[in-house]
Amino acid sequence: MAKIRRIVLDVLKPHLPNIVELVCQLADIEGIDGVDITLKEMDQKVENVKITCEGDFIDYEKIEKVIISSGASIHSVDKVSAGNSLIEEVLTQQD
Numbered sequence: 001m002a003k004i005r006r007i008v009l010d011v012l013k014p015h016l017p018n019i020v021e022l023v024c025q026l027a028d029i030e031g032i033d034g035v036d037i038t039l040k041e042m043d044q045k046v047e048n049v050k051i052t053c054e055g056d057f058i059d060y061e062k063i064e065k066v067i068i069s070s071g072a073s074i075h076s077v078d079k080v081s082a083g084n085s086l087i088e089e090v091l092t093q094q095d
Contacts, residue, residue, distance in 0.1 A: 004058040005086050008079035009051045013072030019049060025066050031057035050078070054086075 019037045026035045032055040041048040053063060067074060081087060
């Protein structure tokens, strides 16, 4: 089975834990080399964030477990990259 190398998630989370705490929890998962969390929108009770994880072997179920245990929910999986190397998306005229 091919290894997941990058995954991008759209997540709705409560204000706590904050994104600093959440990024550290995700970065501690074995197989993940780096995590980026970008705040997209904030209201009184929740934050909408984009989470990008990269590594040599990403276990989606472990990521999902950390996110759910923090009180957040995954709205969508927006991008997944797998294989022996990372391939960047190529823009075409339609984009």
